[in-house]
Amino acid sequence: TAGWVLAAALLLRAHPGVLSERCTDEKSRRILAALCREYEGGVLVGDLCEDLCVGEKLLYQRCLYYERGKKVLQADWRGRPIILKSKEEAFSSFQPLGLLQDAADEGGQDFPEAELLLLVAGEVKNALGLELSGGSLGPLWPGRRGPRWRGQLASLWTLLQQEEFVLFSLLQDLSRHALPVLGSCGHFYAVEYLAAGSPRHRALFPLDGTTGAPRGGRGQAKAVSDMALSFLDMVSHFEDDFSHRLHLCDVKPENFAIRSDFTVVAIDVDMAFFEPKMREILEQNCTGDEDCNFFDCFSKCDLRVNKCGAERVNSNLQVICDKIFRHWFSSSLWSSALSFPLQRQLRQAVQECADPGRTARRPPRAAPDVFWKLRRLLRETQRELQEAEK
Template identity: 35%
Template sequence: MRLQRRQLIKAAILLFILVIVVYVFYHGPRKILRIPERCTDEQSYEMLQHLCDLYSRNKVDGNLCPSLCQKSTLKYKSCLYFGRGKKVLLFELTDDDVIFKSKHSELDNYYHIVFQVEQDGKTVTQVPDPEMFLDMVYNTMSLAFDVDREDDRTEMVKKMWTKEVQSVDAMTVAEKESLWSLLQQDEYLLMKYFDDRHLPKIFGSCGHFYAMEYVPTGALLNPSIFSLKENLDAAPWLNRARLALGFLDLIANLDTGYGQVMHLCDVKNDNFGVRHDFSVVAIDVDMAFLEKHMQGTLKQPNCTTNEECDFFDCLGNCDFEVKQCLRHRKDNNLQAVCRKIFMARHGLPGLLRYPPHEISEEVEKLLTECVAPSDVKQLATETEVYKKLYQLLSDSLNKQLS
């Protein structure tokens, strides 16, 4: 009896360790462990104090600088992530949680608009005049997006800055310096320029940091293995079907909502937020590329296999005759979501796990078809698998609600 009990205990411990290993492999260690030497309150306070020092010396500006540095209405709560070029903090702003982030912790890590030159043996500080600054902003925007040459450059500055702009002539050096640092951050560019429901809303900025809407991944998409409640909440098919439709709506918006297809190349649960209405938000768009940039990213030389042309979750093709990667993506956003979100992977169940018995075979068939290798020549929303999957989930949802 004692031997059997010891064997059962050992088996339970081994099973627990196996679950932890699989979970960490799938979600990353930061989901379970906070790494203090890279993400501490002390480090965060020091960084924020330096930011407020810059503000007090008129080196930076932004609509949220007074709230952060004077009124204390923008309140620090915790450090979420330091590393890989990101500084991500959780703040409270008028009773709502927001994300406060920057690509770099220090302003000096960005290119400055203020520079010093030697003239006649003296060091002279130079600042771009209003016309040059307008050109700098326009050129940045035109490289990132399909900006019309006839667009009003001043209106573009007003759109991208977080404070009211009467004229560029009236902007201070601190305002220009701060805006210029923000325009060097791809996430800020996308979210501020498009101001789209499938991207977090930008609330404002201070210096090179900006505050954006906090949309957590949530238990439905990413339940903790330590929480029975979260796993029970994530179990019902009704909510998971709603969330899957939310992903399909996101995919449709990625196809048509930005003037050209936007490709998500880092597709995992942690990179999506879920609102109360089950709409899905792309909360991490560091690896999001509009079509014209995607082609440049994929077209790399010297390949001997298709896999060498993959860019994370955006799959590529190799032209074996010339041994170069082709410019166009082999798969699409729908296929990436099917692979990484809907289907089971690494031993963990996917979002569309255990559908109702009457549609289980059809769901499995559509997901298998979705992830099948193919050279996609049409938008994801134009494919038969997208239409069938959307209709199947909608019908199932309606039946559950009736």
Template identity: 30%
Template structure:
């Protein structure tokens, strides 16, 4: 279904008109008040309030006290009250709330769709005890395997990270426990956070309560608010951040479940740990593992050009003979970072690696221009080593500049 794969396209004039109106407002703010732009734009688009955020948490805890939901975070959030709400970060397609849990900041997240209902993929009328531990283990294992196929999953890993957090009664799980686990597993970001635990470029996930899960809070660094860049970050600091992005490229290419493709590359989807300049991908809803990427390709309608095989920043080739989208990617994380993070994007944003010192400006500009480009179509392909050579050149240059 092209509507699923190419979901950025507006399907009506009304949608297009609304988009243009938003763009006009944003551009006016950016031009007239560039120093206020990020906060003003975020507030205008998010429209989230403390009142509705607190009400959401109250409803969550009310369902917990009624025995309708469960999870390892329910007690600290609703009973012990060691998780304290701080502020709303967003109420778009995903709810994001900043909170304090004893000595650390966390983000409570939930997909809007996941708040609609709790359900499990079987029909049971018993609202108390519904599944044995072995039944749940097999169900979770089969579900996760279907998401990462053909890469193997360790059952012990699933047990230690997921199932051991569920409270059992006589060797069984309650309906509330199983439905709550199901509701978070259905949220793609939670599953990827869980599977990629231990990767320093991925925030830690701490647990869940009902449909809401908690993850490590990593703030969006001022370096990613590119209008302010030249006033807030030294060149050497920006170089260190650039190196962290390159480390992320390598790290995501070599996960144990195949390459993780970031399909929504924009600065607000990355956080910065300032203590060591480590960049983290803090919003991976639109990050695809190979199996999910393959599923999207198989759903795509007939294509006549590569742009009809795109999913946000992830672009695949169109096979002109069969008019089908292929699983071969035209874009990559490295190419997207060069195009959307390192270089100037549009006329209002300042790229992370722009305005370099004169001694490296020419060479760096040449590398960024080349690595930001993609082949025009499937009949014109760059050599196999094209991007790897550019990656090595850029990494070498930035490593010298970081000294």
């Protein structure tokens, strides 16, 4: 029985879509119609509801995917392509706010603001593991009390139960490597539409919409070097620029996109965790190191106490080198675009980064010096490509 359970778990990890619903336009339209009925009934609100439900300025385009309850839809908002996301299909699927259930007054106008702030801070701690003061909760605060304050709080509460929404909202003005939240309606929130990466693309990411669309081998090599440098910038940013390190535990092309200026953007952060939450996730019971692997985030098993260490032993850079850079720098992409010595140095640096020491008793993180080595080699690559164009 244990063997079958393990096999099923491995199957779901490798192919999470096996339990996904079929993504259809008919069902997607029904979901949005139900959302609008609840908006019209005063159950939920949001700054996008009027455009979606009344003004017909937010128009459904197509279903992107359903996965384990999560719904991801593409829409057009006043001529701008966007994505509508929710962790659950129905508003009622989320845990309701107890204050609203217990309130005696109809409008809920007498909720003490301090109590609401505590509740919001508690949900952020539950979602991300972060202890935030009231002054840091601005992007998540419901705003001025009005006639639909009750629906406003109920809607906020469904959004706060979605870790990705909370993370994107808090990073809104702090990171160019994360999607900003454009608005919401009930439990659905909107983000910018960017074409995701895919293993089907030779360069992993579609390059047609990028500034100065690449032509020929050198053009594509230049685009890849720009993207690689942006990945390094993102690694450094997530490592050093917040109060806690941000760990990416599901690194694959589909979870990133490239802006027209080749900036890398994390578009799916369901498996991204700040250090306090990461330590909480990793510190589990174990009988071997394999029990301490949480997707792309690894820990070590202390067999003296059969407990996984709370500290991650690999790094974002290591996984990006393994799952993104290996594809780029071991391919024929560079064959006619770059000198052989520089190609060899890049391959060696990526190998050193992705696999810094199999024989070590404790697998090390990618050393800081390999980050700077990669950055130097990528700068040299850009210079060499520019000189070849002259």
